[in-house]
Amino acid sequence: MLTVGERAREASRAMSRAETGAKNGALLGIADALQDKTQALLADNRKDLEAGRQRGLDSAMLDRLELTEKGIAAMAQGLREVAALPDPVGEITDLSYRPSGIQVGRMRVPLGVIGIIYESRPNVTADAAALCLKSGNACILRGGSEAIHSNKAIADCIREGLEQGGLPRDAVQLIETTDRAAVGELIRMERHVDVIVPRGGKSLIERISEESRIPVIKHLDGICHVYIDDRCDFDKAIQVALNAKTQRYGVCNAMETLLIAAPVAPILLPDLAHLYREKGVELRGCPRTLRILPDCIPATEEDWGTEYLAPILSIRVVEGLDEALDHINRHGSQHTDAIVTEDYTRARRFLREVDSSSVMVNASTRFADGYEYGLGAEIGISTNKLHARGPVGLEGLTTRKFIVLGDGHIRT
Amino acid sequence: MLTVGERAREASRAMSRAETGAKNGALLGIADALQDKTQALLADNRKDLEAGRQRGLDSAMLDRLELTEKGIAAMAQGLREVAALPDPVGEITDLSYRPSGIQVGRMRVPLGVIGIIYESRPNVTADAAALCLKSGNACILRGGSEAIHSNKAIADCIREGLEQGGLPRDAVQLIETTDRAAVGELIRMERHVDVIVPRGGKSLIERISEESRIPVIKHLDGICHVYIDDRCDFDKAIQVALNAKTQRYGVCNAMETLLIAAPVAPILLPDLAHLYREKGVELRGCPRTLRILPDCIPATEEDWGTEYLAPILSIRVVEGLDEALDHINRHGSQHTDAIVTEDYTRARRFLREVDSSSVMVNASTRFADGYEYGLGAEIGISTNKLHARGPVGLEGLTTRKFIVLGDGHIRT
Numbered sequence: 066m067l068t069v070g071e072r073a074r075e076a077s078r079a080m081s082r083a084e085t086g087a088k089n090g091a092l093l094g095i096a097d098a099l100q101d102k103t104q105a106l107l108a109d110n111r112k113d114l115e116a117g118r119q120r121g122l123d124s125a126m127l128d129r130l131e132l133t134e135k136g137i138a139a140m141a142q143g144l145r146e147v148a149a150l151p152d153p154v155g156e157i158t159d160l161s162y163r164p165s166g167i168q169v170g171r172m173r174v175p176l177g178v179i180g181i182i183y184e185s186r187p188n189v190t191a192d193a194a195a196l197c198l199k200s201g202n203a204c205i206l207r208g209g210s211e212a213i214h215s216n217k218a219i220a221d222c223i224r225e226g227l228e229q230g231g232l233p234r235d236a237v238q239l240i241e242t243t244d245r246a247a248v249g250e251l252i253r254m255e256r257h258v259d260v261i262v263p264r265g266g267k268s269l270i271e272r273i274s275e276e277s278r279i280p281v282i283k284h285l286d287g288i289c290h291v292y293i294d295d296r297c298d299f300d301k302a303i304q305v306a307l308n309a310k311t312q313r314y315g316v317c318n319a320m321e322t323l324l325i326a327a328p329v330a331p332i333l334l335p336d337l338a339h340l341y342r343e344k345g346v347e348l349r350g351c352p353r354t355l356r357i358l359p360d361c362i363p364a365t366e367e368d369w370g371t372e373y374l375a376p377i378l379s380i381r382v383v384e385g386l387d388e389a390l391d392h393i394n395r396h397g398s399q400h401t402d403a404i405v406t407e408d409y410t411r412a413r414r415f416l417r418e419v420d421s422s423s424v425m426v427n428a429s430t431r432f433a434d435g436y437e438y439g440l441g442a443e444i445g446i447s448t449n450k451l452h453a454r455g456p457v458g459l460e461g462l463t464t465r466k467f468i469v470l471g472d473g474h475i476r477t
Numbered sequence: 478m479l480t481v482g483e484r485a486r487e488a489s490r491a492m493s494r495a496e497t498g499a500k501n502g503a504l505l506g507i508a509d510a511l512q513d514k515t516q517a518l519l520a521d522n523r524k525d526l527e528a529g530r531q532r533g534l535d536s537a538m539l540d541r542l543e544l545t546e547k548g549i550a551a552m553a554q555g556l557r558e559v560a561a562l563p564d565p566v567g568e569i570t571d572l573s574y575r576p577s578g579i580q581v582g583r584m585r586v587p588l589g590v591i592g593i594i595y596e597s598r599p600n601v602t603a604d605a606a607a608l609c610l611k612s613g614n615a616c617i618l619r620g621g622s623e624a625i626h627s628n629k630a631i632a633d634c635i636r637e638g639l640e641q642g643g644l645p646r647d648a649v650q651l652i653e654t655t656d657r658a659a660v661g662e663l664i665r666m667e668r669h670v671d672v673i674v675p676r677g678g679k680s681l682i683e684r685i686s687e688e689s690r691i692p693v694i695k696h697l698d699g700i701c702h703v704y705i706d707d708r709c710d711f712d713k714a715i716q717v718a719l720n721a722k723t724q725r726y727g728v729c730n731a732m733e734t735l736l737i738a739a740p741v742a743p744i745l746l747p748d749l750a751h752l753y754r755e756k757g758v759e760l761r762g763c764p765r766t767l768r769i770l771p772d773c774i775p776a777t778e779e780d781w782g783t784e785y786l787a788p789i790l791s792i793r794v795v796e797g798l799d800e801a802l803d804h805i806n807r808h809g810s811q812h813t814d815a816i817v818t819e820d821y822t823r824a825r826r827f828l829r830e831v832d833s834s835s836v837m838v839n840a841s842t843r844f845a846d847g848y849e850y851g852l853g854a855e856i857g858i859s860t861n862k863l864h865a866r867g868p869v870g871l872e873g874l875t876t877r878k879f880i881v882l883g884d885g886h887i888r889t
Binding site: 080117155161163165166169172174176177204260275280286298300301304305306307312334336365366394403405414416417418420422423425426428429430431432433437438439449451452454456457463464465466467468469471472473474476477 | 490493494535567573575577579581584586589604660671672690692706709710713714716717719720721724728736779800806815817826830832833834835836837838839840841843848850851861863864866867868876879880881882884885886887888889
C-alpha cells in the first residue's frame with residue numbers, strides 16, 4: 066500500500082502540470098478503449114455476477130453490479146463529456162496590485178492524490194478516474210470486492226488511455242487486493258493521500274469518516290424539506306411537493322418531510338394526499354395534519370429525523386415561516402430545503418436563514434445535482450461545510466494557492 | 478462544556494442573519510470598551526504576570542503575556558479595522574440560468590461555530606472574536622490558563638460590545654475553567670462546533686489535529702525556500718534573499734533554505750555570505766556551497782527539513798530549475814517558496830509547478846501574510862490543502878451554499 070501511495074504522489078506531480086490537451090486525449094482514449102473492449106468487459110462482469118449469485122447477493126446488489134452494453138456506452142459518453150469540460154487547473158483570479166507594489170492573485174491547483182472508496186457499481190471506476198484526471202489529480206481507487214473483475218477490466222482501459230495521452234500510468238491505480246485491511250491503510254496514509262472520497266452506504270461513510278486521518282469529502286443524511294407557505298401559488302406548491310417526493314424515492318435529494326402553513330393546509334393537503342396515495346406514498350402526519358387527513362398514520366418524533374429513501378412522507382402543519390425554519394434547523398440534515406412562496410421577503414429570509422448546502426425557492430429539491438447545477442459532472446454531494454459543500458464537480462477536486470508577482474520587492 | 482456548545486449553536490443562528498450594521502456596531506463597541514477600561518485591563522494583566530513570574534515562566538512567555546497601553550490601543554484599532562472591512566456574508570455569485578429554467582447561484586454563509594484554542598497572547602481573544610463576529614460566526618475561545626485574568630477582562634469588553642450591537646452575548650464565549658480536559662471536550666463536540674482553529678506552538682497544533690473529531694484549520698511547518706536562478710537580476714536576488722531571511726527570524730514565512738543555480742553561485746554567494754554574517758546569520762552549506770564558502774558549516778540531510786525560526790540558513794547549489802523544484806517538493810512544507818529570475822518561461826513553470834500555499838516570483842517570502850495580501854486581517858496561515866490555504870481572513874471563516882430560484886420548476 067505504501068508503494069501505491071508513493072507512486073500516486075509521484076504521478077500527481079506530473080498530473081498537476083499536464084497540459085489540458087494531454088488530459089483530454091487520455092479521457093477520449095479511455096472512452097474508445099471501453100467501447101472497443103465492450104465484449105471483454107461484459108465477460109469479466111459476468112464472472113463477478115456469477116460469484117455474487119453464489120455468495121447470495123440480493124437482487125438490488127446484483128443490479129448495481131451488472132454492466133450492460135448500454136451502460137458501457139454511457140460510461141464512455143461520460144468520459145467524453147468530462148473531456149469537453151473546461152480545465153479548472155491553472156486558472157488565475159483576483160490578481161491585483163497591493164500598496165507595497167506586489168501583485169497578488171490566486172491560482173487554482175489540483176488537490177494532489179485522491180483516494181476513492183466505493184461499493185458495487187463498477188462504473189464509478191471510470192467516472193471517478195475521469196474527474197480526478199481532468200482536475201489534475203492522481204487517484205487511488207478501492208472498489209468493492211464483489212466487482213473486482215469488472216473493475217480490473219475497466220482499469221486496464223484507463224491505463225491504455227493514460228498511455229495514449231502520454232500521462233503516467235500510476236495516475237490512476239486500482240487496489241486489486243480484496244483484503245479489507247487495505248482500506249484501513251489507505252485512510253491513514255496522510256503523507257501520500259490528500260483527500261478521501263467514500264461513496265456508498267451510510268455505514269461505510271460513517272466508519273471511514275471516523276477512522277480516517279485524511280480529510281474526507283463525505284455525504285451523510287439527506288433529510289430534505291419543502292415548506293409550503295400560505296402566500297404560495299397553489300399549482301406551484303402541488304407540483305413542487307409532488308415532484309420532490311415522487312420523482313425518485315431512493316435518492317438523497319428527495320423530500321422526506323413536508324411542512325405546510327396552517328392557513329393553506331386544509332385547502333392543499335387533501336389534494337396532495339390524493340396525489341401521493343395514487344403513487345403509493347405512505348403519509349405520516351402531525352396531530353394537526355391528522356385533523357385534516359384522518360386516514361394518515363400518526364408521525365412520531367423519530368419521523369422528523371428519518372431519511373426514508375422510500376415512498377413514505379412525514380407531514381407537519383406549522384404556523385408559518387418561523388416555525389418552518391425552526392423545524393428545518395432542528396431536524397434537517399443541512400442538505401437541501403425548499404420554500405414555495407410568492408412572498409418576496411419570506412423567500413429572501415428562507416434563502417438567507419436556512420443553513421443547508423442547497424436552498425431553493427419554488428423549485429423541487431430534486432434539482433440538487435451536479436448536472437442540473439451545470440457542474441458538468443459530479444463526484445458526489447458533500448454534506449461537509451468546509452471546502453466543498455453540495456454537489457462536488459471538478460472545482461471541488463481542486464484548491465487555490467496564492468501567487469505573488471514582484472520585481473525584487475522586499476518587506477520593510 | 479455541552480451547554481457552552483449548545484449556546485454557541487443557538488447564538489450562531491442569530492449571528493448568521495445579523496445585519497452588517499449590527500456586527501459593525503458591536504465591533505466598535507468592543508473597541509470603545511477596551512479603551513475605556515484600559516486601566517482595569519492592565520490591572521488584571523498584572524495578576525497574570527505576577528502569577529506567571531511565581532510559576533517561573535520564562536521572559537519570552539512573559540513578554541507575550543504582557544499587555545501595555547499601546548497594545549490595548551492596537552487591539553482596539555484592529556477591531557475598528559475589521560469593522561471597516563466589507564461583510565462577506567450573503568454575497569451571491571455565479572447566478573445563472575440553466576437549460577431546465579432554474580437559476581442557480583452560490584451564497585456565502587458563515588461556517589457556524591468556531592472553536593479557537595490559543596496560548597499566552599491575550600490579544601488573540603479580541604482579534605479572533607472580531608473575525609468570527611464579522612464573518613457571522615459564533616465562537617468559543619479557549620486561551621492559555623496563564624492569561625486567564627486578562628482574557629476574562631477582554632471577554633467582558635466583548636460582551637459589552639455585543640450587547641451594544643444587539644447581538645447575543647453567547648456569540649463569543651470564553652471558557653473560563655483552566656481544566657485541561659475542557660480542550661479535549663471542545664474538539665469532540667462535532668454537533669456543536671464546525672471548525673477548530675488552534676494557534677500556538679507546533680506541539681499544541683499537532684496534538685489537537687490528531688485528536689480532533691472536528692475539521693482543523695491549522696498551521697504546521699514553514700520551511701520556505703528562495704531559489705536564485707542563473708537568469709536573475711543580481712540586485713534583486715541579493716535583496717530578496719537577504720530580506721526573506723533577516724527581516725524577522727522567528728516567523729513562519731522566513732526563508733530557511735536558499736537554493737542557488739550553479740552558474741551564479743560563485744558570483745553571488747560570497748556577497749550574500751558577507752551580508753548574512755554581518756547580521757549574525759549562521760550558514761550551513763552543501764558540499765558545492767562549501768567549495769565557494771569554505772567557512773560554512775556542512776549541512777546535514779536533516780537541515781533541509783528543518784524550520785530553524787532562528788538566524789540560521791541552509792544553502793544548496795543546484796544545477797538549475799528542475800533540481801530546485803525537486804528539492805522544494807521533497808523537503809519543503811508547501812508553505813511559501815520564491816524564485817528570483819528574469820526568465821519568463823522559468824517564472825511561469827515555478828508558479829505552476831511548486832505546490833505551496835504561496836508561490837512568488839521576485840518577491841520576498843515575508844510577504845506571505847493576510848495584511849500584505851489585502852485580506853484586511855488574518856486568523857492564521859493555513860497549511861491545509863482543503864478549504865482555506867495560505868493566509869486565512871474573513872473569507873476562510875465562511876463557506877458557500879447553492880441557491881436555486883425557480884417558478885414552480887420540477888425535475889423530469
